[in-house]
């Protein structure tokens with residue numbers, strides 16, 4: 089299965105997104121059998137709130153079509169980085185699509201870009217980067233947790249994007265990226281991003297590039313900004329992405345009668361409506377947008393900066 093291009097029908101080995109409803113979405117791998125808790129191979133039956141699904145029955149189905157289960161139905165969707173972010177196995181905290189979209193845009197990524205990322209974590213951001221830079225770019229992604237790095241590499245291969253990524257087990261704050269002047273952009277999601285800044289500078293191309301650091305705490309942001317300035321980065325900017333959702337509702341409101349100016353009613357023979365009457369005169373049903381009282385809170389601060397090109401005497 090590939091996250092970089094689409095196909096029409098489900099095949100054995102594919103990752104399929106089983107969409108039951110907005111709060112109930114699962115990524116499943118299409119195989120005839122799976123290992124049970126005792127380590128024995130048993131038929132791959134996926135249990136959902138709408139009943140059981142024989143996973144091998146998905147083979148040959150058109151992506152996007154309805155899947156019948158024992159007590160209801162779902163949709164078999166083609167995987168995308170956005171759906172993977174909603175369904176992936178969490179090995180760490182992850183980046184979500186609103187922050188990811190800002191990262192991709194602000195880092196100016198496009199097909200052919202070379203990117204360094206640390207840490208790999210659960211590979212949520214990595215999948216979105218890979219779709220953006222394929223088929224001519226490359227992602228070098230690092231994590232100092234060996235198992236996370238290995239599992240991410242296995243997922244990249246299973247998802248058909250393995251050729252565009254090198255996943256390495258490495259402490260980038262202590263040992264750097266082991267890359268010199270190759271990257272167009274660097275992304276850091278680390279507890280101590282400021283320690284990785286000099287290594288990020290080394291990895292970026294001499295023609296310059298962009299960096300982003302994601303940190304939940306403002307103290308990390310302050311230290312990262314100090315380090316970025318110290319190492320010659322410019323155009324520092326810190327953003328926070330907060331989603332404010334609106335509910336569309338009908339509501340009854342009093343509407344001012346603006347066809348005539350209201351009066352205080354003091355002048356004799358004045359037939360214009362009084363101020364009070366003008367306000368109360370025309371209660372009307374209107375369509376309004378009301379912000380929800382609850383909203384997803386702070387995820388993290390996104391600090392962006394530019395490394396300007398190195399000027400040589402020949403330039």
Ligand SMILES: C[S@@+](CC[C@H](N)C(=O)[O-])C[C@H]1O[C@@H](n2cnc3c(N)ncnc32)[C@H](O)[C@@H]1O
Nearest residue numbers: 183207209210211212213231232233259260261
């Ligand atoms: C929050 S997770 C990254 C999540 C990732 N951005 C995603 O969207 O799935 C942070 C990762 O950084 C790794 N890490 C922390 N310090 C590191 C270092 N010095 N070098 C490499 N990886 C590091 C951790 O092991 C962890 O997996």
